[in-house]
Amino acid sequence: MLSLFSRQMSERFNHELSLSGKIPSGLFNAMFDFSGCSHKDAVSTKTLAFDGIFITLYTVLLDKSQMVLCDHVKKAVPSSWEPVALARFIKTFGTHIIVGVKMGGKDVIYVKQQHSSTVQPTDAYTKLKKLADDKFLKNNEQSRINSEEVKLNNQMQDISIIYKRRGGREEMNLPHAEWLQTVDVHPEVVSMSFIPITSLLSGVPMSGFLNHAIDLYLRYKPSLEELHLFLEFQLPREWAPVFKEFPRGLQHKRQSNSFLQFKFLGPKLYINTIPVDVGMRPVTGLRLYLEGKRSNRLAIYMQHLSSLPTYFQLVDEPNDTLPDEESYDKRYMEKVRWKNFSRVCTAPVECYNNNSIVTGAQIQVEKHGLKSILFLRLHFSTVLGAVIVRRPEWDGSFGIAPQSGVLSDLLSKPLTPPPPQRKPDTSSAVYPGGPPMPNYTPKLLKYVDTAEMKRGPQDPPGYWVVSGARLVVEEGKIALRVKYSLLIDIPDEIPEEH
Structure with missing residues (x-):
């Protein structure tokens, strides 16, 4: 069981994916049902936590030291700040390369507490522990739900409980003990390892523009269709x-x-x-x-x-x-x-x-x-x-x-009136405030x-x-x-x- 603040949790997920930094990954956003800009998600979120069962049957890894980009990929790297060309590169080649895959299954409970919640994080953590014990240890059928996300009672407002299951049989109401027995027969990808595509651009002149564009794309999550306008x-x-x-x-x-x-x-x-x-x-x-x-x-x-x-x-x-x-x-x-x-x-x-x-x-x-x-x-x-x-x-x-x-x-x-929220500092002015x-x-x-x-x-x-x-x-x-x-x-x- 793990309970962390939003950016700490994002950093932990990145570590599992062999990524550096705190910019949220797609896996992190999917597990906690984040879909917007990482700045706003971080501002509105007080704490995150999860508990679950993770099963790895086998792992496939590539040798990172032997990886090189094809010449046509290197030639496509823009040599200046050209938003259309930078957007085209990201749309065509992506931002990261898969170098490892773990196959198996996972059954996890995720908790997302908003800043507007008046509940102490320790109380939310206690609630998660009880849910996890009932579901994974006691195999209590009363702990199962019929939807992916539910709201707690009025006393626990603004706290989301998110159930995610991957691998095994896909029946939502299947008890955890029965689900465990099906993972060997129906494994799925439960984790991946990545390397940034920019890490393979050594020797490519002026590749810093692409690096900056990718960083902006990952940080603010604009749609690919509007990426060139965003840039x-x-x-x-x-x-x-x-x-x-x-x-x-x-x-x-x-x-x-x-x-x-x-x-x-x-x-x-x-x-x-x-x-x-x-x-x-x-x-x-x-x-x-x-x-x-x-x-x-x-x-x-x-x-x-x-x-x-x-x-x-x-x-x-x-x-x-x-x-x-x-x-x-x-x-x-x-x-x-x-x-x-x-x-x-x-x-x-x-x-x-x-x-x-x-x-x-x-x-x-x-x-x-x-x-x-x-x-x-x-x-x-x-x-x-x-x-x-x-x-x-x-x-x-x-x-x-x-x-x-x-x-x-x-x-x-x-x-x-809504509760006050911290605003992220995104100004590039001499006096940002x-x-x-x-x-x-x-x-x-x-x-x-x-x-x-x-x-x-x-x-x-x-x-x-x-x-x-x-x-x-x-x-x-x-x-x-x-x-x-x-x-x-x-x-x-x-x-x-x-």
């Missing part, structure tokens, strides 16, 4: 403007006239109205940030790819996009704290051209009667050579209908949500771009919500080599 977006990501690019001189004085105030004699939240332009590069995330020594100036930052993917081009659109005329409807004018003070326009900002994505942003303050209103302005560029083929997705738990007052607060919050915050808590932070709204390789299928955004007010804070879209190249298939 196109695995470029360094940067934030604009660069940290400490603050306005100076005349620009700073002009911005002193742009501010919000949320209560009588309350502090002023100044607005950095300088447009942020990332050039002809896709934007993958947005965030609000408090700049200045006093952290009293609100700015918008944009995460973008360091260069443009090869399968499409961008053409600049001449005009920025503001919320449309209906945005000035009072239903979109959300108060932050008190209704007689500054407000936020929460209307979505989108481009009517479906083939456009965001490449610039700006926040502005406009007077509407006696009130100052914060607006979001976006700059778009038209995509050439690719089309938006999937339905755009807005992050967050609510739609884009106009809301107001108390109703807005109620609709924007789930009835039962965002620009450094001061040692003290800024007074105006209670009015602004500075969380990063972004998608990367850990968000399947891993090649999202920002195609719209909106300001919202949640729990008395100004926040951003982002609309994402997927760009796919016009050819339906990757051309095959003959």
Whole structure:
């Protein structure tokens, strides 16, 4: 019986398969019913455990030292970062070579406990031990089930018990003792040993690109059909403007006239109205940030790819996009704290051209009667050579209908908030957690949500771009919500080599 954390268990499975590292193998994912990105699986899982009977009748092994790749395989290795060619290689030749096979049978109980579970891991471990003793030692028929996965009773919520059997007769309800007697007659593959195909590329120039592509493929598990698009977006990501690019001189004085105030004699939240332009590069995330020594100036930052993917081009659109005329409807004018003070326009900002994505942003303050209103302005560029083929997705738990007052607060919050989860650090920026915050808590932070709204390789299928955004007010804070879209190249298939 073995109980470990997710990454430790993955490493143990890899050791059994003669693999190094902690990237989950296909066997590991199949046994614990994981199917998504390894980062998200690891974040959502508290502990893993298993207990069972393993029978090896015989083993077939190849001599690793005598293995070499055929010349046509070596010639197919791309010598540069060419996503289409790298995807074609992985699709054609795979990532690993089988060098050993164990034949026999196994009857195993796997336990997967989610982070949301309130049960102590030791209690889950005790439950597994009891199930294993009943099934394997006492041969208790009451321990058998009619499905592969069941949920425990209410006291053991968010714990999955997974029964896996391989080899022997395939009757699901066959008692364990009877199943044991059939393994000799009906053996199956119960384990394999592998070596990475990249370990046989010694002497092949520039094979590091393939090594990196395979590592990304194994880590994030994109589909083979979309692998070339996924790889196109695995470029360094940067934030604009660069940290400490603050306005100076005349620009700073002009911005002193742009501010919000949320209560009588309350502090002023100044607005950095300088447009942020990332050039002809896709934007993958947005965030609000408090700049200045006093952290009293609100700015918008944009995460973008360091260069443009090869399968499409961008053409600049001449005009920025503001919320449309209906945005000035009072239903979109959300108060932050008190209704007689500054407000936020929460209307979505989108481009009517479906083939456009965001490449610039700006926040502005406009007077509407006696009130100052914060607006979001976006700059778009038209995509050439690719089309938006999937339905755009807005992050967050609510739609884009106009809301107001108390109703807005109620609709924007789930009835039962999910438990907090650790987020994997996948940023390649200089400041992966965002620009450094001061040692003290800024007074105006209670009015602004500075969380990063972004998608990367850990968000399947891993090649999202920002195609719209909106300001919202949640729990008395100004926040951003982002609309994402997927760009796919016009050819339906990757051309095959003959």
